[in-house]
Amino acid sequence: MSGTYVLRAVLSQPSGAIGVTLVVGHVMLAVLSQLVLPHDPIAQSAELILQAPSLSHPFGTDRLGRDILSRAMLGGREAMMIATLATLVAMIWGTAVGLFLALIGGRTDTYGMRIVDALSSIPGILIVMIFVAALGVGATALIPILGCSYGLSVVYIARAAALDFVARDFVLAAQARGEARATILIREILPNVRDTLAVQGAMQVSWLLLGIASLSFLGLGVAPPTPDWGLMIADGRGVMPTAPWVVLWPMAMLSSLIVGVNLAADAFAKALGVDRQMGVRAA
Amino acid sequence: MGLSRHVLGLAAALAVGFVSPASAEKVFRQANDLSFGGAESLDPLSSNRFIEVVALIYSRLMREGENGEASPELATSWTANADATEWTLTLQPGVKFHDGSDFDAADVAYSLSRIEDPALESPVASVLGIIDRVEVVDPMTVKIILEAPHAGLPLLLLDYRVRMIPEGSGPTINENPVGTGPFKVEAVDAEGTTTLVANEGYWEGRPKLDKIQFTAIPDAEARNQAMLAGQLDYNLMTAEQAPLFADNPAFQVQSFPGGQWVGAVFRANAEPFTDPRVRRALRIAVDRNAMLTLLEGPDGGAVGCDTPVKLSDPNRANLECPQDIEGAKALLAEAGYPDGIDIELFTSDVSPGMVRFAEVYQAQVAPAGIRVNVNLAPSDGYWDDVWLKEPAFVTAWDGRPADQFLNEIFRTGAGNNESFYSDPAFDALLDKARSTVDVEAARALYVQAQQMQFDDGGTSIPFLKNGRRVLSGKVTGILPKPEEFIRWHMVDLTE
Numbered sequence: 222m223s224g225t226y227v228l229r230a231v232l233s234q235p236s237g238a239i240g241v242t243l244v245v246g247h248v249m250l251a252v253l254s255q256l257v258l259p260h261d262p263i264a265q266s267a268e269l270i271l272q273a274p275s276l277s278h279p280f281g282t283d284r285l286g287r288d289i290l291s292r293a294m295l296g297g298r299e300a301m302m303i304a305t306l307a308t309l310v311a312m313i314w315g316t317a318v319g320l321f322l323a324l325i326g327g328r329t330d331t332y333g334m335r336i337v338d339a340l341s342s343i344p345g346i347l348i349v350m351i352f353v354a355a356l357g358v359g360a361t362a363l364i365p366i367l368g369c370s371y372g373l374s375v376v377y378i379a380r381a382a383a384l385d386f387v388a389r390d391f392v393l394a395a396q397a398r399g400e401a402r403a404t405i406l407i408r409e410i411l412p413n414v415r416d417t418l419a420v421q422g423a424m425q426v427s428w429l430l431l432g433i434a435s436l437s438f439l440g441l442g443v444a445p446p447t448p449d450w451g452l453m454i455a456d457g458r459g460v461m462p463t464a465p466w467v468v469l470w471p472m473a474m475l476s477s478l479i480v481g482v483n484l485a486a487d488a489f490a491k492a493l494g495v496d497r498q499m500g501v502r503a504a
Numbered sequence: 505m506g507l508s509r510h511v512l513g514l515a516a517a518l519a520v521g522f523v524s525p526a527s528a529e530k531v532f533r534q535a536n537d538l539s540f541g542g543a544e545s546l547d548p549l550s551s552n553r554f555i556e557v558v559a560l561i562y563s564r565l566m567r568e569g570e571n572g573e574a575s576p577e578l579a580t581s582w583t584a585n586a587d588a589t590e591w592t593l594t595l596q597p598g599v600k601f602h603d604g605s606d607f608d609a610a611d612v613a614y615s616l617s618r619i620e621d622p623a624l625e626s627p628v629a630s631v632l633g634i635i636d637r638v639e640v641v642d643p644m645t646v647k648i649i650l651e652a653p654h655a656g657l658p659l660l661l662l663d664y665r666v667r668m669i670p671e672g673s674g675p676t677i678n679e680n681p682v683g684t685g686p687f688k689v690e691a692v693d694a695e696g697t698t699t700l701v702a703n704e705g706y707w708e709g710r711p712k713l714d715k716i717q718f719t720a721i722p723d724a725e726a727r728n729q730a731m732l733a734g735q736l737d738y739n740l741m742t743a744e745q746a747p748l749f750a751d752n753p754a755f756q757v758q759s760f761p762g763g764q765w766v767g768a769v770f771r772a773n774a775e776p777f778t779d780p781r782v783r784r785a786l787r788i789a790v791d792r793n794a795m796l797t798l799l800e801g802p803d804g805g806a807v808g809c810d811t812p813v814k815l816s817d818p819n820r821a822n823l824e825c826p827q828d829i830e831g832a833k834a835l836l837a838e839a840g841y842p843d844g845i846d847i848e849l850f851t852s853d854v855s856p857g858m859v860r861f862a863e864v865y866q867a868q869v870a871p872a873g874i875r876v877n878v879n880l881a882p883s884d885g886y887w888d889d890v891w892l893k894e895p896a897f898v899t900a901w902d903g904r905p906a907d908q909f910l911n912e913i914f915r916t917g918a919g920n921n922e923s924f925y926s927d928p929a930f931d932a933l934l935d936k937a938r939s940t941v942d943v944e945a946a947r948a949l950y951v952q953a954q955q956m957q958f959d960d961g962g963t964s965i966p967f968l969k970n971g972r973r974v975l976s977g978k979v980t981g982i983l984p985k986p987e988e989f990i991r992w993h994m995v996d997l998t999e
Binding site for chain 2: 263265267270271284285286354357358439440441444445446456458459460462463
């Protein structure tokens with residue numbers, strides 16, 4: 222299937238069109254917002270503390286008088302960057318391990334999967350918090366930590382998808398030809414499970430976005446003064462009853478991005494004919 | 505008629521139903537902030553003391569009078585000899601401990617001698633280590649003999665940790681907390697619910713409340729939400745939370761000059777803060793007025809030049825210290841940082857405003873080339889794992905008088921010397937101030953000590969904030985004054 226065909230199939234579904242629009246909009250905002258920011262996102266002002274939305278500050282101001290519109294526009298940049306790179310890490314190691322175990326089979330597969338089961342039984346956010354506490358915050362620490370932790374679910378998906386193919390004639394033929402395992406994995410199996418993994422990758426991005434926002438909310442994600450939706454929500458919750466706009470806008474931005482990614486991934490799965498149920502994380 | 509009997513019966517039942525809550529127990533609900541993550545101790549001298557509870561179950565010899573002066577509590581009167589080296593205290597007769605035993609001079613001698621017990625490592629030792637020994641004159645009289653003269657001893661005895669416990673009870677006081685205070689411990693769970701019950705035999709009269717219940721809520725915003733939801737009768741709050749409770753008859757809002765402060769500590773024994781020029785640069789780059797207005801509002805407190813001494817203390821130094829970006833740059837260049845300096849400042853949600861303090865500090869000092877990386881640490885265990893451990897961290901304190909504060913947090917080797925500041929000249933100045941009987945001369949010395957801290961200390965204290973608390977509408981007997989002024993046996997809940 223060509224890329225254009227898939228994109229057309231995604232956009233022909235209303236949910237897909239909405240999802241892609243939301244995601245593209247967010248990405249453009251993250252990339253271009255620096256050029257069109259109405260105010261300095263980290264400028265504090267005692268005169269502007271907790272101002273309700275107005276013409277000069279359409280989203281209002283926060284507890285230190287900073288412009289919420291400017292902060293909300295920039296607040297997803299770190300999270301999107303970290304989520305994308307961490308997804309790559311997760312997909313690469315998860316796929317490699319999953320496909321390898323499927324092809325080898327036998328005891329290695331059994332023991333390997335039990336280890337993955339054991340690690341998966343620990344709540345992901347807990348693992349991440351322990352490592353963040355030890356290694357510190359910031360993108361350079363978060364990308365490997367999140368990538369390793371979220372890759373566990375990829376192992377299941379990749380292995381399950383590959384099991385459909387390991388006993389097929391073309392794989393057996395390759396083995397009979399004496400080809401190396403790595404070659405079989407990359408040339409024979411990977412092309413067949415690519416679509417499933419692509420959908421899984423899209424879902425990973427949305428889980429990671431939520432995970433990063435949770436970490437920021439807990440103070441373990443992005444460090445101030447970088448505007449970040451999770452931090453903005455954490456800071457504003459104390460004034461929610463009197464100044465709801467402080468949490469409202471970052472919440473709206475975060476949820477629209479996550480909904481967008483989910484809708485797009487769903488439409489993507491339908492277009493590729495992938496069973497989306499396989500993409501549901503064994504949580 | 506049968507029906508009317510039923511109606512009467514129903515009415516009676518309803519009446520009982522309505523009346524009984526009024527005659528039910530009066531339970532006053534507070535939150536404890538779990539400062540020590542569950543390691544709270546009921547030993548008043550412990551540095552992990554369960555702050556909220558200790559003040560209710562143990563009493564002091566003296567307490568704050570109308571204007572913060574020492575006024576009688578378990579000691580009814582006191583006199584000093586001519587050079588203020590020997591103090592004789594007369595005790596309140598008829599006071600009993602929670603276990604029924606009598607309070608007398610031997611308990612005072614024991615409680616005061618514990619302060620210097622090296623095994624306890626109590627931070628109070630740096631303040632009251634000047635006590636040489638305590639002699640029991642008769643059951644109602646004790647004599648405190650000092651190593652050196654101190655004209656202000658009664659003010660030191662106001663320390664909120666110097667509380668009376670039964671003679672010999674120290675080793676077991678945490679498990680068996682027995683004091684003379686208005687409330688007794690029923691159940692303690694610092695991480696869950698702690699219940700205190702009225703001390704029926706309290707010497708100033710039975711408390712009007714039946715119980716005080718503490719629920720552990722470590723997060724400041726969560727405490728605020730619990731207050732809003734009507735689950736608490738008492739809570740401290742910040743300036744920006746005030747509108748939530750104002751004009752609502754279900755709450756009473758109080759504001760008062762307190763002396764609480766949030767500050768940044770740069771440890772003098774950790775690089776790059778070992779250089780006093782760096783420490784000074786980090787403090788003079790702050791715009792104190794702007795910070796006060798941002799964090800507390802224009803009427804939210806009073807700015808100062810890195811002195812922790814509370815406003816009401818006449819020994820507080822009133823210096824001028826406008827923001828000095830150029831001066832900070834010059835000092836950093838002199839110290840070997842011509843291109844500015846990178847520092848990591850730890851903070852946490854553990855006390856209100858600590859995170860925003862770090863954010864404002866970060867923005868204000870940036871023009872001086874001070875690049876602050878704010879590290880948000882979890883609130884659980886912040887005081888155990890971050891405070892005193894990391895090279896730079898945000899701290900929070902309540903207001904205290906000059907002698908106590910200066911000796912406790914700046915004197916060489918003092919238990920709470922969080923900036924690890926050490927200067928023999930500073931210590932000597934404090935010694936001299938203590939032994940100076942003339943009030944004006946002593947004041948000049950305390951002011952000079954604060955000037956020294958401003959010159960090369962490691963603690964940035966831009967302002968002292970006003971205290972604010974919110975009470976449920978039912979609470980009576982709490983005046984708009986800091987905690988130490990509350991007479992808990994007078995506090996009541998009325999419908």
